[in-house]
Amino acid sequence: MNVKLLSGALGAEISGIDLTDTSDQNFKKINDLLLEHKVIFFRDQPITNEQQIALAAKFGPLETHAYVKGLKDHPEIVRIIKGKEEKNQWGENWHSDVSYNSKPTKAVILKSVKIPPVGGDTCFSNMELAWETLDPKIQSKIINKKAVHSSLGAEFFIDNYKYMEGNEKRNYDSYSNEHPIVRTHPETGKKILYVNWTYTKQIIGLEKEESDQVLKEIFEHQARLDLTCRFSWTEDTVAIWDNRSVIHYAIADFFPGRGLGYERIMDRIAIEGDHPQ
Structure with missing residues:
Protein backbone atom coordinates (compact mmCIF):
# COMPACT_ATOMS: atom_id res chain seq x y z
CA MET A 1 0.00 0.00 0.00
CA ASN A 2 1.21 3.49 -0.85
CA VAL A 3 -0.16 6.73 0.61
CA LYS A 4 0.46 10.05 -1.18
CA LEU A 5 -0.60 13.13 0.77
CA LEU A 6 -2.44 15.79 -1.22
CA SER A 7 -1.79 18.70 1.16
CA GLY A 8 -0.70 19.46 4.68
CA ALA A 9 -4.33 19.81 5.77
CA LEU A 10 -6.06 16.67 4.52
CA GLY A 11 -6.44 14.25 1.65
CA ALA A 12 -4.48 11.26 0.40
CA GLU A 13 -4.26 9.24 -2.78
CA ILE A 14 -4.06 5.53 -1.99
CA SER A 15 -2.72 2.72 -4.16
CA GLY A 16 -2.37 -0.97 -3.41
CA ILE A 17 -5.85 -1.55 -1.95
CA ASP A 18 -8.54 -3.58 -3.69
CA LEU A 19 -11.90 -1.87 -3.20
CA THR A 20 -13.76 -5.03 -4.28
CA ASP A 21 -12.45 -6.78 -1.16
CA THR A 22 -15.15 -6.11 1.43
CA SER A 23 -13.65 -8.29 4.14
CA ASP A 24 -13.62 -6.84 7.65
CA GLN A 25 -9.82 -6.70 7.55
CA ASN A 26 -9.71 -4.69 4.32
CA PHE A 27 -12.55 -2.42 5.43
CA LYS A 28 -10.66 -1.59 8.64
CA LYS A 29 -7.68 -0.44 6.55
CA ILE A 30 -9.92 1.78 4.44
CA ASN A 31 -11.79 3.23 7.42
CA ASP A 32 -8.57 3.91 9.34
CA LEU A 33 -7.19 5.78 6.31
CA LEU A 34 -10.43 7.73 6.04
CA LEU A 35 -10.38 8.80 9.69
CA GLU A 36 -6.75 9.88 9.38
CA HIS A 37 -6.91 11.75 6.07
CA LYS A 38 -10.64 12.77 5.95
CA VAL A 39 -10.84 12.19 2.17
CA ILE A 40 -9.11 9.41 0.27
CA PHE A 41 -8.83 8.68 -3.46
CA PHE A 42 -8.24 5.46 -5.39
CA ARG A 43 -7.45 5.72 -9.10
CA ASP A 44 -7.98 3.00 -11.71
CA GLN A 45 -10.83 1.30 -9.88
CA PRO A 46 -13.34 0.19 -12.56
CA ILE A 47 -15.81 -1.12 -9.99
CA THR A 48 -19.38 -1.99 -10.90
CA ASN A 49 -22.51 -0.45 -9.38
CA GLU A 50 -22.93 -3.57 -7.29
CA GLN A 51 -19.35 -3.41 -6.04
CA GLN A 52 -19.70 0.27 -5.16
CA ILE A 53 -22.87 -0.54 -3.19
CA ALA A 54 -21.16 -3.46 -1.40
CA LEU A 55 -18.28 -1.20 -0.35
CA ALA A 56 -20.62 1.54 0.86
CA ALA A 57 -22.72 -0.93 2.85
CA LYS A 58 -19.68 -1.75 5.00
CA PHE A 59 -19.89 1.79 6.41
CA GLY A 60 -23.57 1.53 7.36
CA PRO A 61 -27.12 1.90 6.00
CA LEU A 62 -27.32 3.59 2.61
CA GLU A 63 -29.28 6.78 1.95
CA THR A 64 -31.57 7.68 -0.88
CA HIS A 65 -31.51 11.38 -1.69
CA ALA A 66 -34.54 13.38 -0.53
CA TYR A 67 -34.93 15.22 -3.83
CA VAL A 68 -32.90 13.56 -6.60
CA LYS A 69 -33.82 10.30 -8.31
CA GLY A 70 -31.26 7.50 -8.25
CA LEU A 71 -30.50 4.99 -10.99
CA LYS A 72 -33.45 2.82 -12.01
CA ASP A 73 -31.86 -0.46 -10.92
CA HIS A 74 -29.83 1.08 -8.10
CA PRO A 75 -31.83 3.88 -6.40
CA GLU A 76 -29.02 4.34 -3.84
CA ILE A 77 -26.78 5.69 -6.60
CA VAL A 78 -27.33 9.28 -7.74
CA ARG A 79 -25.79 9.84 -11.16
CA ILE A 80 -24.48 13.40 -11.24
CA ILE A 81 -24.45 14.65 -14.83
CA LYS A 82 -23.22 17.95 -16.24
CA GLY A 83 -24.04 18.22 -19.93
CA LYS A 84 -21.66 19.59 -22.55
CA GLU A 85 -23.68 22.79 -22.91
CA GLU A 86 -24.10 23.40 -19.18
CA LYS A 87 -22.05 25.79 -17.04
CA ASN A 88 -23.39 24.71 -13.66
CA GLN A 89 -22.17 21.69 -11.74
CA TRP A 90 -23.99 19.93 -8.90
CA GLY A 91 -22.32 20.79 -5.60
CA GLU A 92 -20.49 23.88 -6.82
CA ASN A 93 -20.46 25.73 -3.48
CA TRP A 94 -18.92 24.90 -0.10
CA HIS A 95 -21.14 22.42 1.72
CA SER A 96 -21.46 19.28 3.81
CA ASP A 97 -23.85 16.86 2.13
CA VAL A 98 -27.43 16.98 3.42
CA SER A 99 -26.48 18.71 6.66
CA TYR A 100 -30.15 19.75 6.78
CA ASN A 101 -31.16 16.13 7.57
CA SER A 102 -31.79 15.11 11.16
CA LYS A 103 -29.14 12.42 10.56
CA PRO A 104 -26.74 13.95 8.03
CA THR A 105 -24.62 11.77 5.78
CA LYS A 106 -21.76 9.90 7.46
CA ALA A 107 -19.62 9.35 4.36
CA VAL A 108 -19.84 9.57 0.58
CA ILE A 109 -18.39 7.23 -2.03
CA LEU A 110 -18.09 8.97 -5.41
CA LYS A 111 -16.95 7.18 -8.56
CA SER A 112 -15.98 9.05 -11.71
CA VAL A 113 -17.63 7.74 -14.87
CA LYS A 114 -16.73 10.42 -17.43
CA ILE A 115 -14.18 13.18 -16.78
CA PRO A 116 -13.39 16.19 -18.99
CA PRO A 117 -9.81 16.78 -20.14
CA VAL A 118 -9.76 20.00 -18.12
CA GLY A 119 -12.00 21.40 -15.40
CA GLY A 120 -14.17 19.86 -12.73
CA ASP A 121 -11.70 19.46 -9.84
CA THR A 122 -13.08 19.11 -6.30
CA CYS A 123 -11.78 20.91 -3.22
CA PHE A 124 -12.13 19.69 0.37
CA SER A 125 -11.61 21.58 3.62
CA ASN A 126 -10.75 20.06 7.01
CA MET A 127 -13.34 21.13 9.60
CA GLU A 128 -11.43 19.66 12.55
CA LEU A 129 -8.50 21.88 11.62
CA ALA A 130 -10.91 24.76 10.97
CA TRP A 131 -12.14 24.52 14.56
CA GLU A 132 -8.61 24.32 15.97
CA THR A 133 -7.51 27.43 14.04
CA LEU A 134 -10.67 29.50 14.54
CA ASP A 135 -10.38 32.83 16.38
CA PRO A 136 -10.80 32.08 20.12
CA LYS A 137 -13.31 34.94 20.41
CA ILE A 138 -15.55 33.23 17.87
CA GLN A 139 -14.94 29.84 19.47
CA SER A 140 -16.22 31.11 22.82
CA LYS A 141 -19.29 32.64 21.16
CA ILE A 142 -20.42 29.47 19.37
CA ILE A 143 -19.15 26.55 21.46
CA ASN A 144 -22.47 25.57 23.04
CA LYS A 145 -24.82 26.90 20.38
CA LYS A 146 -26.80 25.31 17.59
CA ALA A 147 -27.51 26.48 14.06
CA VAL A 148 -30.36 25.98 11.61
CA HIS A 149 -29.58 24.02 8.43
CA SER A 150 -32.11 24.33 5.57
CA SER A 151 -32.43 22.14 2.48
CA LEU A 152 -33.58 25.10 0.32
CA GLY A 153 -36.25 23.01 -1.43
CA ALA A 154 -36.33 20.54 -4.31
CA GLU A 155 -35.74 23.11 -7.04
CA PHE A 156 -32.32 23.94 -5.63
CA PHE A 157 -31.10 20.44 -6.46
CA ILE A 158 -32.32 19.96 -10.02
CA ASP A 159 -33.63 23.14 -11.67
CA ASN A 160 -30.16 24.29 -12.77
CA TYR A 161 -29.14 20.82 -13.94
CA LYS A 162 -30.77 19.65 -17.16
CA TYR A 163 -29.94 15.98 -16.75
CA MET A 164 -30.69 15.65 -13.02
CA GLU A 165 -34.16 14.29 -12.30
CA GLY A 166 -36.28 14.81 -9.19
CA ASN A 167 -37.76 11.84 -7.35
CA GLU A 168 -41.29 11.33 -6.08
CA LYS A 169 -40.67 14.04 -3.45
CA ARG A 170 -40.10 16.61 -6.20
CA ASN A 171 -42.67 19.04 -4.81
CA TYR A 172 -41.52 18.93 -1.21
CA ASP A 173 -40.69 22.30 0.28
CA SER A 174 -37.44 22.90 2.10
CA TYR A 175 -37.09 21.51 5.59
CA SER A 176 -34.70 22.32 8.40
CA ASN A 177 -32.94 20.85 11.41
CA GLU A 178 -30.84 22.30 14.20
CA HIS A 179 -27.36 20.92 14.85
CA PRO A 180 -24.52 21.83 17.23
CA ILE A 181 -22.15 24.32 15.63
CA VAL A 182 -19.30 22.35 17.17
CA ARG A 183 -19.96 18.62 16.99
CA THR A 184 -17.88 15.73 18.30
CA HIS A 185 -16.75 13.03 15.89
CA PRO A 186 -18.34 9.75 17.08
CA GLU A 187 -15.29 7.65 16.17
CA THR A 188 -12.32 9.90 16.95
CA GLY A 189 -13.70 12.26 19.61
CA LYS A 190 -12.36 15.26 17.68
CA LYS A 191 -14.21 18.60 17.66
CA ILE A 192 -15.62 19.64 14.29
CA LEU A 193 -16.79 23.05 13.08
CA TYR A 194 -20.14 21.87 11.74
CA VAL A 195 -21.61 24.68 9.64
CA ASN A 196 -21.42 25.33 5.91
CA TRP A 197 -22.07 28.16 3.46
CA THR A 198 -24.80 26.42 1.47
CA TYR A 199 -27.17 25.08 4.13
CA THR A 200 -26.47 26.82 7.47
CA LYS A 201 -28.80 29.80 7.84
CA GLN A 202 -28.81 31.10 11.43
CA ILE A 203 -27.22 30.63 14.84
CA ILE A 204 -29.84 29.92 17.49
CA GLY A 205 -29.77 32.49 20.31
CA LEU A 206 -28.23 35.33 18.29
CA GLU A 207 -30.06 38.17 16.58
CA LYS A 208 -30.14 37.76 12.80
CA GLU A 209 -27.65 40.57 12.15
CA GLU A 210 -25.10 39.20 14.62
CA PHE A 219 -17.45 30.71 6.23
CA GLU A 220 -14.49 32.82 5.17
CA HIS A 221 -12.31 30.95 7.66
CA GLN A 222 -13.49 27.55 6.39
CA ALA A 223 -12.45 28.46 2.85
CA ARG A 224 -8.86 29.34 3.79
CA LEU A 225 -6.58 27.64 1.29
CA ASP A 226 -4.29 26.25 3.97
CA LEU A 227 -7.19 24.15 5.29
CA THR A 228 -7.90 22.59 1.89
CA CYS A 229 -6.78 20.11 -0.71
CA ARG A 230 -7.71 19.98 -4.40
CA PHE A 231 -8.15 16.83 -6.47
CA SER A 232 -8.01 16.44 -10.26
CA TRP A 233 -10.12 13.52 -11.38
CA THR A 234 -9.42 10.78 -13.88
CA GLU A 235 -11.97 8.21 -15.02
CA ASP A 236 -12.58 5.20 -12.75
CA THR A 237 -11.41 7.04 -9.66
CA VAL A 238 -13.18 6.36 -6.38
CA ALA A 239 -13.26 9.02 -3.65
CA ILE A 240 -14.42 8.41 -0.10
CA TRP A 241 -14.87 11.33 2.26
CA ASP A 242 -15.89 11.66 5.88
CA ASN A 243 -18.83 14.00 5.48
CA ARG A 244 -18.79 14.77 9.21
CA SER A 245 -15.27 16.18 9.11
CA VAL A 246 -15.04 18.02 5.80
CA ILE A 247 -16.86 20.42 3.54
CA HIS A 248 -16.30 20.27 -0.21
CA TYR A 249 -16.69 22.34 -3.36
CA ALA A 250 -17.10 20.99 -6.90
CA ILE A 251 -15.45 23.59 -9.11
CA ALA A 252 -17.63 24.58 -12.08
CA ASP A 253 -14.86 25.93 -14.31
CA PHE A 254 -16.69 24.99 -17.50
CA PHE A 255 -17.02 27.80 -20.04
CA PRO A 256 -18.56 26.52 -23.29
CA GLY A 257 -17.90 29.89 -24.90
CA ARG A 258 -14.17 29.32 -24.41
CA GLY A 259 -14.32 25.83 -25.86
CA LEU A 260 -14.62 24.17 -22.45
CA GLY A 261 -18.02 22.58 -22.88
CA TYR A 262 -17.45 19.06 -21.59
CA GLU A 263 -19.67 16.35 -20.17
CA ARG A 264 -18.91 15.17 -16.63
CA ILE A 265 -20.56 12.12 -15.01
CA MET A 266 -20.15 10.85 -11.43
CA ASP A 267 -21.91 8.11 -9.44
CA ARG A 268 -22.59 8.99 -5.82
CA ILE A 269 -23.56 6.77 -2.89
CA ALA A 270 -24.13 8.21 0.61
CA ILE A 271 -24.08 6.42 3.94
CA GLU A 272 -26.55 7.42 6.63
CA GLY A 273 -25.03 9.17 9.65
CA ASP A 274 -26.10 9.83 13.20
CA HIS A 275 -27.62 12.77 15.08
CA PRO A 276 -24.76 15.27 15.54
CA GLN A 277 -23.70 15.65 19.17
Whole structure:
Protein backbone atom coordinates (compact mmCIF):
# COMPACT_ATOMS: atom_id res chain seq x y z
CA MET A 1 0.00 0.00 0.00
CA ASN A 2 1.21 3.49 -0.85
CA VAL A 3 -0.16 6.73 0.61
CA LYS A 4 0.46 10.05 -1.18
CA LEU A 5 -0.60 13.13 0.77
CA LEU A 6 -2.44 15.79 -1.22
CA SER A 7 -1.79 18.70 1.16
CA GLY A 8 -0.70 19.46 4.68
CA ALA A 9 -4.33 19.81 5.77
CA LEU A 10 -6.06 16.67 4.52
CA GLY A 11 -6.44 14.25 1.65
CA ALA A 12 -4.48 11.26 0.40
CA GLU A 13 -4.26 9.24 -2.78
CA ILE A 14 -4.06 5.53 -1.99
CA SER A 15 -2.72 2.72 -4.16
CA GLY A 16 -2.37 -0.97 -3.41
CA ILE A 17 -5.85 -1.55 -1.95
CA ASP A 18 -8.54 -3.58 -3.69
CA LEU A 19 -11.90 -1.87 -3.20
CA THR A 20 -13.76 -5.03 -4.28
CA ASP A 21 -12.45 -6.78 -1.16
CA THR A 22 -15.15 -6.11 1.43
CA SER A 23 -13.65 -8.29 4.14
CA ASP A 24 -13.62 -6.84 7.65
CA GLN A 25 -9.82 -6.70 7.55
CA ASN A 26 -9.71 -4.69 4.32
CA PHE A 27 -12.55 -2.42 5.43
CA LYS A 28 -10.66 -1.59 8.64
CA LYS A 29 -7.68 -0.44 6.55
CA ILE A 30 -9.92 1.78 4.44
CA ASN A 31 -11.79 3.23 7.42
CA ASP A 32 -8.57 3.91 9.34
CA LEU A 33 -7.19 5.78 6.31
CA LEU A 34 -10.43 7.73 6.04
CA LEU A 35 -10.38 8.80 9.69
CA GLU A 36 -6.75 9.88 9.38
CA HIS A 37 -6.91 11.75 6.07
CA LYS A 38 -10.64 12.77 5.95
CA VAL A 39 -10.84 12.19 2.17
CA ILE A 40 -9.11 9.41 0.27
CA PHE A 41 -8.83 8.68 -3.46
CA PHE A 42 -8.24 5.46 -5.39
CA ARG A 43 -7.45 5.72 -9.10
CA ASP A 44 -7.98 3.00 -11.71
CA GLN A 45 -10.83 1.30 -9.88
CA PRO A 46 -13.34 0.19 -12.56
CA ILE A 47 -15.81 -1.12 -9.99
CA THR A 48 -19.38 -1.99 -10.90
CA ASN A 49 -22.51 -0.45 -9.38
CA GLU A 50 -22.93 -3.57 -7.29
CA GLN A 51 -19.35 -3.41 -6.04
CA GLN A 52 -19.70 0.27 -5.16
CA ILE A 53 -22.87 -0.54 -3.19
CA ALA A 54 -21.16 -3.46 -1.40
CA LEU A 55 -18.28 -1.20 -0.35
CA ALA A 56 -20.62 1.54 0.86
CA ALA A 57 -22.72 -0.93 2.85
CA LYS A 58 -19.68 -1.75 5.00
CA PHE A 59 -19.89 1.79 6.41
CA GLY A 60 -23.57 1.53 7.36
CA PRO A 61 -27.12 1.90 6.00
CA LEU A 62 -27.32 3.59 2.61
CA GLU A 63 -29.28 6.78 1.95
CA THR A 64 -31.57 7.68 -0.88
CA HIS A 65 -31.51 11.38 -1.69
CA ALA A 66 -34.54 13.38 -0.53
CA TYR A 67 -34.93 15.22 -3.83
CA VAL A 68 -32.90 13.56 -6.60
CA LYS A 69 -33.82 10.30 -8.31
CA GLY A 70 -31.26 7.50 -8.25
CA LEU A 71 -30.50 4.99 -10.99
CA LYS A 72 -33.45 2.82 -12.01
CA ASP A 73 -31.86 -0.46 -10.92
CA HIS A 74 -29.83 1.08 -8.10
CA PRO A 75 -31.83 3.88 -6.40
CA GLU A 76 -29.02 4.34 -3.84
CA ILE A 77 -26.78 5.69 -6.60
CA VAL A 78 -27.33 9.28 -7.74
CA ARG A 79 -25.79 9.84 -11.16
CA ILE A 80 -24.48 13.40 -11.24
CA ILE A 81 -24.45 14.65 -14.83
CA LYS A 82 -23.22 17.95 -16.24
CA GLY A 83 -24.04 18.22 -19.93
CA LYS A 84 -21.66 19.59 -22.55
CA GLU A 85 -23.68 22.79 -22.91
CA GLU A 86 -24.10 23.40 -19.18
CA LYS A 87 -22.05 25.79 -17.04
CA ASN A 88 -23.39 24.71 -13.66
CA GLN A 89 -22.17 21.69 -11.74
CA TRP A 90 -23.99 19.93 -8.90
CA GLY A 91 -22.32 20.79 -5.60
CA GLU A 92 -20.49 23.88 -6.82
CA ASN A 93 -20.46 25.73 -3.48
CA TRP A 94 -18.92 24.90 -0.10
CA HIS A 95 -21.14 22.42 1.72
CA SER A 96 -21.46 19.28 3.81
CA ASP A 97 -23.85 16.86 2.13
CA VAL A 98 -27.43 16.98 3.42
CA SER A 99 -26.48 18.71 6.66
CA TYR A 100 -30.15 19.75 6.78
CA ASN A 101 -31.16 16.13 7.57
CA SER A 102 -31.79 15.11 11.16
CA LYS A 103 -29.14 12.42 10.56
CA PRO A 104 -26.74 13.95 8.03
CA THR A 105 -24.62 11.77 5.78
CA LYS A 106 -21.76 9.90 7.46
CA ALA A 107 -19.62 9.35 4.36
CA VAL A 108 -19.84 9.57 0.58
CA ILE A 109 -18.39 7.23 -2.03
CA LEU A 110 -18.09 8.97 -5.41
CA LYS A 111 -16.95 7.18 -8.56
CA SER A 112 -15.98 9.05 -11.71
CA VAL A 113 -17.63 7.74 -14.87
CA LYS A 114 -16.73 10.42 -17.43
CA ILE A 115 -14.18 13.18 -16.78
CA PRO A 116 -13.39 16.19 -18.99
CA PRO A 117 -9.81 16.78 -20.14
CA VAL A 118 -9.76 20.00 -18.12
CA GLY A 119 -12.00 21.40 -15.40
CA GLY A 120 -14.17 19.86 -12.73
CA ASP A 121 -11.70 19.46 -9.84
CA THR A 122 -13.08 19.11 -6.30
CA CYS A 123 -11.78 20.91 -3.22
CA PHE A 124 -12.13 19.69 0.37
CA SER A 125 -11.61 21.58 3.62
CA ASN A 126 -10.75 20.06 7.01
CA MET A 127 -13.34 21.13 9.60
CA GLU A 128 -11.43 19.66 12.55
CA LEU A 129 -8.50 21.88 11.62
CA ALA A 130 -10.91 24.76 10.97
CA TRP A 131 -12.14 24.52 14.56
CA GLU A 132 -8.61 24.32 15.97
CA THR A 133 -7.51 27.43 14.04
CA LEU A 134 -10.67 29.50 14.54
CA ASP A 135 -10.38 32.83 16.38
CA PRO A 136 -10.80 32.08 20.12
CA LYS A 137 -13.31 34.94 20.41
CA ILE A 138 -15.55 33.23 17.87
CA GLN A 139 -14.94 29.84 19.47
CA SER A 140 -16.22 31.11 22.82
CA LYS A 141 -19.29 32.64 21.16
CA ILE A 142 -20.42 29.47 19.37
CA ILE A 143 -19.15 26.55 21.46
CA ASN A 144 -22.47 25.57 23.04
CA LYS A 145 -24.82 26.90 20.38
CA LYS A 146 -26.80 25.31 17.59
CA ALA A 147 -27.51 26.48 14.06
CA VAL A 148 -30.36 25.98 11.61
CA HIS A 149 -29.58 24.02 8.43
CA SER A 150 -32.11 24.33 5.57
CA SER A 151 -32.43 22.14 2.48
CA LEU A 152 -33.58 25.10 0.32
CA GLY A 153 -36.25 23.01 -1.43
CA ALA A 154 -36.33 20.54 -4.31
CA GLU A 155 -35.74 23.11 -7.04
CA PHE A 156 -32.32 23.94 -5.63
CA PHE A 157 -31.10 20.44 -6.46
CA ILE A 158 -32.32 19.96 -10.02
CA ASP A 159 -33.63 23.14 -11.67
CA ASN A 160 -30.16 24.29 -12.77
CA TYR A 161 -29.14 20.82 -13.94
CA LYS A 162 -30.77 19.65 -17.16
CA TYR A 163 -29.94 15.98 -16.75
CA MET A 164 -30.69 15.65 -13.02
CA GLU A 165 -34.16 14.29 -12.30
CA GLY A 166 -36.28 14.81 -9.19
CA ASN A 167 -37.76 11.84 -7.35
CA GLU A 168 -41.29 11.33 -6.08
CA LYS A 169 -40.67 14.04 -3.45
CA ARG A 170 -40.10 16.61 -6.20
CA ASN A 171 -42.67 19.04 -4.81
CA TYR A 172 -41.52 18.93 -1.21
CA ASP A 173 -40.69 22.30 0.28
CA SER A 174 -37.44 22.90 2.10
CA TYR A 175 -37.09 21.51 5.59
CA SER A 176 -34.70 22.32 8.40
CA ASN A 177 -32.94 20.85 11.41
CA GLU A 178 -30.84 22.30 14.20
CA HIS A 179 -27.36 20.92 14.85
CA PRO A 180 -24.52 21.83 17.23
CA ILE A 181 -22.15 24.32 15.63
CA VAL A 182 -19.30 22.35 17.17
CA ARG A 183 -19.96 18.62 16.99
CA THR A 184 -17.88 15.73 18.30
CA HIS A 185 -16.75 13.03 15.89
CA PRO A 186 -18.34 9.75 17.08
CA GLU A 187 -15.29 7.65 16.17
CA THR A 188 -12.32 9.90 16.95
CA GLY A 189 -13.70 12.26 19.61
CA LYS A 190 -12.36 15.26 17.68
CA LYS A 191 -14.21 18.60 17.66
CA ILE A 192 -15.62 19.64 14.29
CA LEU A 193 -16.79 23.05 13.08
CA TYR A 194 -20.14 21.87 11.74
CA VAL A 195 -21.61 24.68 9.64
CA ASN A 196 -21.42 25.33 5.91
CA TRP A 197 -22.07 28.16 3.46
CA THR A 198 -24.80 26.42 1.47
CA TYR A 199 -27.17 25.08 4.13
CA THR A 200 -26.47 26.82 7.47
CA LYS A 201 -28.80 29.80 7.84
CA GLN A 202 -28.81 31.10 11.43
CA ILE A 203 -27.22 30.63 14.84
CA ILE A 204 -29.84 29.92 17.49
CA GLY A 205 -29.77 32.49 20.31
CA LEU A 206 -28.23 35.33 18.29
CA GLU A 207 -30.06 38.17 16.58
CA LYS A 208 -30.14 37.76 12.80
CA GLU A 209 -27.65 40.57 12.15
CA GLU A 210 -25.10 39.20 14.62
CA SER A 211 -25.67 35.64 13.42
CA ASP A 212 -25.07 36.69 9.81
CA GLN A 213 -21.82 38.41 10.75
CA VAL A 214 -20.49 35.50 12.79
CA LEU A 215 -21.40 32.98 10.09
CA LYS A 216 -19.78 35.18 7.44
CA GLU A 217 -16.51 35.16 9.40
CA ILE A 218 -16.74 31.40 9.90
CA PHE A 219 -17.45 30.71 6.23
CA GLU A 220 -14.49 32.82 5.17
CA HIS A 221 -12.31 30.95 7.66
CA GLN A 222 -13.49 27.55 6.39
CA ALA A 223 -12.45 28.46 2.85
CA ARG A 224 -8.86 29.34 3.79
CA LEU A 225 -6.58 27.64 1.29
CA ASP A 226 -4.29 26.25 3.97
CA LEU A 227 -7.19 24.15 5.29
CA THR A 228 -7.90 22.59 1.89
CA CYS A 229 -6.78 20.11 -0.71
CA ARG A 230 -7.71 19.98 -4.40
CA PHE A 231 -8.15 16.83 -6.47
CA SER A 232 -8.01 16.44 -10.26
CA TRP A 233 -10.12 13.52 -11.38
CA THR A 234 -9.42 10.78 -13.88
CA GLU A 235 -11.97 8.21 -15.02
CA ASP A 236 -12.58 5.20 -12.75
CA THR A 237 -11.41 7.04 -9.66
CA VAL A 238 -13.18 6.36 -6.38
CA ALA A 239 -13.26 9.02 -3.65
CA ILE A 240 -14.42 8.41 -0.10
CA TRP A 241 -14.87 11.33 2.26
CA ASP A 242 -15.89 11.66 5.88
CA ASN A 243 -18.83 14.00 5.48
CA ARG A 244 -18.79 14.77 9.21
CA SER A 245 -15.27 16.18 9.11
CA VAL A 246 -15.04 18.02 5.80
CA ILE A 247 -16.86 20.42 3.54
CA HIS A 248 -16.30 20.27 -0.21
CA TYR A 249 -16.69 22.34 -3.36
CA ALA A 250 -17.10 20.99 -6.90
CA ILE A 251 -15.45 23.59 -9.11
CA ALA A 252 -17.63 24.58 -12.08
CA ASP A 253 -14.86 25.93 -14.31
CA PHE A 254 -16.69 24.99 -17.50
CA PHE A 255 -17.02 27.80 -20.04
CA PRO A 256 -18.56 26.52 -23.29
CA GLY A 257 -17.90 29.89 -24.90
CA ARG A 258 -14.17 29.32 -24.41
CA GLY A 259 -14.32 25.83 -25.86
CA LEU A 260 -14.62 24.17 -22.45
CA GLY A 261 -18.02 22.58 -22.88
CA TYR A 262 -17.45 19.06 -21.59
CA GLU A 263 -19.67 16.35 -20.17
CA ARG A 264 -18.91 15.17 -16.63
CA ILE A 265 -20.56 12.12 -15.01
CA MET A 266 -20.15 10.85 -11.43
CA ASP A 267 -21.91 8.11 -9.44
CA ARG A 268 -22.59 8.99 -5.82
CA ILE A 269 -23.56 6.77 -2.89
CA ALA A 270 -24.13 8.21 0.61
CA ILE A 271 -24.08 6.42 3.94
CA GLU A 272 -26.55 7.42 6.63
CA GLY A 273 -25.03 9.17 9.65
CA ASP A 274 -26.10 9.83 13.20
CA HIS A 275 -27.62 12.77 15.08
CA PRO A 276 -24.76 15.27 15.54
CA GLN A 277 -23.70 15.65 19.17
